[in-house]
Amino acid sequence: MRMRRKHNLEERLSVCVSSGKLWEYSPDIDELKNYGLVYGEVNSVLPQNVNDIELEIGCGKGGFIIRKALTEPDKFFVAVESVGNVLVTACEEARKNDINNILFIRTNAKYLPKLLNRGIAKTIYLNFSCPYPKKSQANLRLTADTFLKVYDYLLATDGFISLKTDKPEFFTYSIEQLSAYGFVIRNVSLSLHDDPIGKNNIVTEYEKRFSDMGFPIYYLEAHRKI
Numbered sequence: 001m002r003m004r005r006k007h008n009l010e011e012r013l014s015v016c017v018s019s020g021k022l023w024e025y026s027p028d029i030d031e032l033k034n035y036g037l038v039y040g041e042v043n044s045v046l047p048q049n050v051n052d053i054e055l056e057i058g059c060g061k062g063g064f065i066i067r068k069a070l071t072e073p074d075k076f077f078v079a080v081e082s083v084g085n086v087l088v089t090a091c092e093e094a095r096k097n098d099i100n101n102i103l104f105i106r107t108n109a110k111y112l113p114k115l116l117n118r119g120i121a122k123t124i125y126l127n128f129s130c131p132y133p134k135k136s137q138a139n140l141r142l143t144a145d146t147f148l149k150v151y152d153y154l155l156a157t158d159g160f161i162s163l164k165t166d167k168p169e170f171f172t173y174s175i176e177q178l179s180a181y182g183f184v185i186r187n188v189s190l191s192l193h194d195d196p197i198g199k200n201n202i203v204t205e206y207e208k209r210f211s212d213m214g215f216p217i218y219y220l221e222a223h224r225k226i
């Protein structure tokens, strides 16, 4: 079901940008025409004293990252979302709670190497990524090759991807993709909520919805081969 556009959306997003909570990035037309990932063309948007981050891709309304930031105030978090209509809820909540260790970025995750330094991410969270079940949309899945290249660029040597989903087909696809790329899969759970691996789990908005409906939650970590 499509969500109704929020009242005064662009004005509200502008307030988030001017208060330093949100960065917006979309490439200009020339860049789009000649589009290719420009590795190394770094234009860092982080506060100067931040040397490493935890990064969520597709943060939706931000419940997960806000809880993380509140419980781990010594860390810095970046949360990326392409849809302003949900991201505005996350940014406004962070403003209301005066949270200063999250930067929200409104962009497509494929552009992140233009904004963030190589090797900066200790963890990349993919929480309930859109499964895009149609074959014709496979390249939009957040574990498609285009995105794995982005994570490879952003992850620290000892960094890892943390993935949760309720969709078994997306889970299997992601394991195949990540393994073929050279990641090592560890800490797999086929029912995170019944597993000791999930003892510190923070439940996201989608996770609550699907586990309340009785679906098991699948989990994995994908580490670099060291």
Ligand SMILES: C[S@@+](CC[C@H](N)C(=O)[O-])C[C@H]1O[C@@H](n2cnc3c(N)ncnc32)[C@H](O)[C@@H]1O
Pocket (backbone or CB within 6 Å): 057, 058, 059, 060, 061, 080, 081, 082, 083, 086, 107, 108, 109, 110, 127, 128, 129, 130, 142, 204, 205, 206, 207
């Ligand atoms: C199913 S929602 C899950 C939201 C949240 N992580 C949760 O668990 O409640 C997936 C989100 O990923 C975002 N998304 C999908 N592809 C993206 C991309 N390439 N770049 C940034 N965000 C993306 C969508 O807009 C959507 O808000």
